[in-house]
Amino acid sequence: MEVSDAAYNCLWYADRNVARDVLLVQIRAQNPCKLTAFGFADVNYMSFSKIMSTSWSYFALLNTMYNENQEN
Structure with missing residues (x-):
C-alpha cells in the first residue's frame, strides 16, 4: 500500500492526465x-544469484576443459 499512498500524496489533482495516471498506479x-x-x-534475488553462480561454475568448467583440449 505504500506505493498507492505515495501516488495519492503527490499533486495528482494539478493535471487531468496526471490524475488518470495516478489512478492507474493506485489500481496496479x-x-x-x-x-x-x-x-x-518465482524469480527473486536469491534464485537469480544461485542461477548465476551455477552458470558461472559450468562456464568455468567448460572453459578449462576446452583450453586443455587446445593444448594437446
Missing part, C-alpha cells in the same frame, strides 16, 4: 507484482 499497486520463470518458479 493493489495487487503484488512478482516475476516468474514461465510460471515454474
Whole structure:
C-alpha cells in the first residue's frame, strides 16, 4: 500500500492526465507484482544469484576443459 499512498500524496489533482495516471498506479499497486520463470518458479534475488553462480561454475568448467583440449 505504500506505493498507492505515495501516488495519492503527490499533486495528482494539478493535471487531468496526471490524475488518470495516478489512478492507474493506485489500481496496479493493489495487487503484488512478482516475476516468474514461465510460471515454474518465482524469480527473486536469491534464485537469480544461485542461477548465476551455477552458470558461472559450468562456464568455468567448460572453459578449462576446452583450453586443455587446445593444448594437446
